[in-house]
Amino acid sequence: MAKLTKRKEDYSKWYNELVINADLAENSGVRGSMVIKPYGYAIWEKIQQELDRKFKDTGxxxxxxxxxxxxxxxEAEEKNAEGFAKECAVVTHYRLEADPDNKGKLRVDPKAKLEEELVVRPTSEAIIWNTYKNWIQSYRDLPILVNQWANVVRWEMRTRLFLRTAEFLWQEGHTAHATKNEAIEEAELMLNVYADFAENFMKIPVVRGLKTESERFAGAEETYCIEAMMQDGKALQAGTSHFLGQNFAKAFDVKYATANGDLEYVWATSWGVSTRLMGALIMTHSDDQGLVLPSTLAPIQVVIVPVYFNDEQRNLVAQKAHQLKSELMSKGISVKFDDRDTFKPGWKFNEYELKGVPVRIAMGPRDLEKNQIEVARRDTGDKNFISLEKSVEHILSLLQEIDENIYQKAKDNKQELTTKVDTWDDFQNVIENKGGFVSAHWDGTTETEEKIQELTKATIRCIPLEAEKEEGKCIFTGKPSQQRVLFAKAY
Amino acid sequence: MAKLTKRKEDYSKWYNELVINADLAENSGVRGSMVIKPYGYAIWEKIQQELDRKFKDTGxxxxxxxxxxxxxxxEAEEKNAEGFAKECAVVTHYRLEADPDNKGKLRVDPKAKLEEELVVRPTSEAIIWNTYKNWIQSYRDLPILVNQWANVVRWEMRTRLFLRTAEFLWQEGHTAHATKNEAIEEAELMLNVYADFAENFMKIPVVRGLKTESERFAGAEETYCIEAMMQDGKALQAGTSHFLGQNFAKAFDVKYATANGDLEYVWATSWGVSTRLMGALIMTHSDDQGLVLPSTLAPIQVVIVPVYFNDEQRNLVAQKAHQLKSELMSKGISVKFDDRDTFKPGWKFNEYELKGVPVRIAMGPRDLEKNQIEVARRDTGDKNFISLEKSVEHILSLLQEIDENIYQKAKDNKQELTTKVDTWDDFQNVIENKGGFVSAHWDGTTETEEKIQELTKATIRCIPLEAEKEEGKCIFTGKPSQQRVLFAKAY
Structure with missing residues (x-):
């Protein structure tokens, strides 16, 4: 196994090598579409399961x-259509036929042209609101609180594994409400579900905020987001929750009868996270040796690598390993005992380091004689000898410690990479040399936002929800501002 | 709620009404594509979870x-391509633009034509074997045992909810093996996983068999299947498992180095079940009152409907209901307490009957005075008064009894609808008037198979795996035959 490029040398190269070498994903024979490999998909399944539980818990x-x-x-909701039209895969035919000019080859059958073209969903508001129209007659039918796990396609020109792919997997919630307030509450609730999930389950600290008008979802009145900070100082949008107002209800004529018998348009939200979260996970915790995973997301939480020099030792170690494995499994820990004899222990150590297994146990005859095992933690690389009888207890608390440590490290990094600036010079300097979130005053206009982006490539990641109001002057125009916003270069 | 059409009057109409009225699925604004509604999807999720567990248990x-x-x-694997070319949705463009002739409308951007058309997967052998090519170098890389949960598209002209839709959800396993025997063992293993799942989890009795050559999957050497018998005497293919030989390995040039260093083509299988299983579920167990579900698949296993005439009674009943609910939930039973006051108990009884909730409890003040509740089972309609203190125990065993009963009923129906015949007259008569599986001798030729289909619309559903060898004469040609096969009209 070749070593990964170091992060300091080339972060982007490091990322690609890690994704491929750790068996997370790879490019496919289809432009811009990835294959999510079993190890990567196992992590995505854990993301799905936990989110799904949270969605169901919230009704x-x-x-x-x-x-x-x-x-x-x-095309019914104009802004939404305009926003996605440029990146749509379009189905125009429904049959292939033998190509008369090319033996053994197929071609599109010109007789099988569709009367109306079909867009492969880049997002599902349109198809879903066309359906909700039939589900909603009166206030008794509201709210509708529905989520979908699905694939979507957005024809991206520059793609990167997990971060930006033509096809990706996601969930999209689509809810319908009787009142504006209820819809806003839902959008905020789901933002908080995402933030809680990112922070407490994925151990990724995030900023909760609102998007500016120019960064809003096409068709939304307001877009809430969680923004995370990667190790290289670039921000990553990790989830969005949209208050859609009555835009889709009006486009699809979805009205409900109130308790008084009046007809009103329905209020909507939508919210989603995608396989992009895998990219956020990787770029928040991993290091030059490979992936670092919290125990919550690790397909294998503990690996036991046996060390032996003869069959007798091998049997002895295997017996103890199986015993420890079943004890750990009875506590709900996923354990792999890697007793393959086609690879040396050192090779295996590197492999599990690369794949981010949180705890690695080396078990050899000499240690077993002393009734101990060697326990290594992935996040810090620390190794300790632990007595066999205390090992289960130790590992359980170690897994928790690891989760806390990597979360703390990520929080420290985010803090270190957040800079308050008050002048345009400082702004340019920080964006250019240090990176990270730059907290600065802005005059609230799209014009200024665009100019800043043009000059520095930094965009407004969000208007933080938690920040205090503060009088100040726009770093670019000097015009008055009421609140700092967060700028950054972003994925 | 209007009553369903009776099965005897019009089975097909009954089916459609049931699917729609029980909130399982509905037609969408896209030709041939369905919307799976939350109640239907909740059942599909239970199917997924159990199958997924079984797939993982088998490695x-x-x-x-x-x-x-x-x-x-x-087009690389010719037979596979030929088999699916006629029903492919094809993406030809990757952008829409404003239509200059039609304000507010969009049209396909002629400048955004793809160099190579993209087929929306009708099945994934091609894309997966193109990937496996890079995953497989030596025997150490084998076997590959991978499954995918996905949507696929087959452009069907006549569609029916769940049974035949242009887009459907399924899982597709794709495995790669070093030897022919191992691949055949895998195909048979997965057939048995499907059969076990259908019978013990969905309570649908099936026949395990082999498809004849003309009914085989395009690109397979052998197709194994499970066939179920619906109430109306038509068969339904509920799952297939294919031994693909080296066809895809040859088409995509996938070879592995053996332990001796020789290069050999890899052996393959694929296997899948789809949302079609929902159709099988409905048409195996349901009745004129609506859906009948085994407890294993019921999103709500027990519903408690309160009966009261004043607030005092309402509170008393609610208290007892919550207590019973939490006791049942602690045993892993999913319980709904329907205390909506917008609907009368009678309306609710019909609703839960329609939706197939296995056990319905009516809880009223007069019964509670006697310390009892009314427990009704959906499958037989029987009602009993049960003392509150014995209710949890009673309901647990009742759920099991219901599952056994509906399985037994389905088995009886399948047996009743399986007829041995030895003459062409009897064959035609049974197919025409009674329906069901007809077990008959066949001369083994595609020609005869096709003629029989032409004359009677019956196809060979399978050559049963479990049947004994038996000398006989083909019912159509009189030529010698070694084994009976199962004919039927089919969904």
Whole structure:
């Protein structure tokens, strides 16, 4: 196994090598589409399971809506259509036939042209609101709290594994409400579900905020987001929750009868996170040796590597290893006993380091004689000899310690990479040389936002929800401002 | 709520009404694509969870491969391509633009034509074997045991909710092996996993068999299947497992180095079940009042409907109901306490009957005075008064009894609808008037199979694996035959 490029040398190269070498994902034979490999998918499954539990705990149900959106439905909500039209995969035919000019090859059958083109969903508001129209008659039918796990396609020109792919996996919640307030509460609730999930489950600290008008979801009145800070000083949008107002209800004519019998348009939200979270996970915790995972997301939490020089030793170690494994498993820990004899222990150590297994146990005859095992933690690399009888207890608390440590490290990094600036010179300097979040005053106009982006490549990641109001002057125009916003270069 | 059409009057109409009225699925604004509604999806999730557990127990891992298959990959395995070319949705463009002739409308951007068309996967052998090519070098890389949960598209002209839809959800296992025997063992193992799942979890009795050559999966050497018998005497293919030989390895040039250093083509299997299983579930167990579900698949296993005439009674009943609910939930039972006051108890009884909730409890003040509740089972309609203190125990065993009863009923129906015949007259008569499986001798030729289908619409559902060898004469040609096969009209 070749060593990874160091992060300091080339962060982007390090990322790509890590994703591929740790068996998370790879590019496929289809432009911009990735293959999510079993090890990567096992992590995604853990993300899904926990989110799904949280969605259900907050009263949502799953459903499934069509992959294809007829063009006439797609274009119904104008802003949404405009926002996604440039990156749509479009189905125009429904049959292939033998190519008369090319033996053994197929071609599109010109007789099988669709009357109306079908857009492969880049997001499902249109198809879902066309469905909700039939589900909603009166206030008794509200709220509708539905989520969908699905694939979506956005034709990206520059793609990167997990971060930006033409096809990606996500969940999209789509809710319908009787009142504006209820819809806003829902959008905020789901933002908090995402933030809680990112921080407490993925151990990724985030800033909760609002997007500026120019960064809003196409068709939304307000976009809430969680923004995370990667090790290299670039921000990553990790989840969004949109208050859609009555835009889709009006586009699809979805009204409900109130208790008084009046007809009102329905209020909407949508919210989503995607396989992009895998990129956030990698770039928050990993190091030059490979992936670092919290125990919550590790497909293998503990690996036991046996060390032996003859069959007798091998049997002895295997017996103790199986015993420890079953004790740990009875506590809900996932354990792999890697007794392959086709690889040396040292090779295995590197392999599990690369794959981010939180705890590695080396078990050899000499240690067993002393009734001890060697326990190594992935996050710090520390190794300790632990007596066999205390090992289960030790490992349980070690896993927790690891989770706390990597979260603390990520929080420290985010703090270290957040800088308050009050002048344009400082702003440019920090963005250029240090990176990270730059907390600065802004005059609130799209014009200024665009100019700053043009000059520095930094965008407003969000208007933080938690920040205090503070009088100040826009770092670019000097005009008055009421609150600092967070700028950064971003993935 | 209008009553359902009776099964005897119009089975097909009954089916459609049931699927829609029980909130399982509905047609969408996209030709041939359905919306799976939350109640239907909750059942599908239970199917997924149990199958996923079984796949993992047998050593498989999940992964995810691209939705789109470039035409050149799609056509690589000729038989497979030929089999699916006629029903492929094809992406030809990657952008929409404002339509200059139609204000506010969009049109396909002619400048954004793809160099190579992309087929929306009807099945994933091609894209996956193009990937496996890079995963497999030596015998150490084998076997690969991977499954994918995904959506697929087959452009069907006549669609029916769950049974035949342009887009459907499924899982597809794709495995790679060093030897022919190992691949055949895998195909048979997964057939048995499906059969076990259908019978013991879904309570649907099935016949395990082999498809004849003309009914085989396009690109397979052998197709194993499980066939179920619906109430109306039509068969339904509930799952298939294919031994693919080296066809895909040859098409994609996938070879491995043996332990001796020789290069050999890899052996393959694939196997899948889909949302079609929902159709099988409905048509195996349900009745004129609505859905009938085994407890294993019921999103709500027990519903408690309160009966009261004043607030004091309401509070008393609610207290007892919550107590019973939490006791049942602590035993792992999913319970709904439906205390909505917008609907009358009678309305609720019908609603839960329609939705197939296995056990319904009516709880009223007069019964509570006698320390009892009314327990009704959905499968037989029987009602009993049960003392409160014995209710948890009673309900636990009742759920099991219901599962056994509906399985027994389905087995009886399948047996009743399986007929041995030895003459062509009897064959035609049974197929025409009674339906069901007809067990008959067949001369083994595709020609005869096709003629029989032409004359009677019956196809050979399978050559049963469990049947004994028996000398006989083909019912159509009189030629010698070694084994009976199962004919039926089918969904």
């Amino acid at each position: 949502h149900q799953n459903a499934y809506f069509p992959l294809f959106v007829p063009k006439s439905l797609f | 498989h891992q999940n992964a995810y491969f691209p939705l789109f298959v470039p035409k050149s990959l799609f």
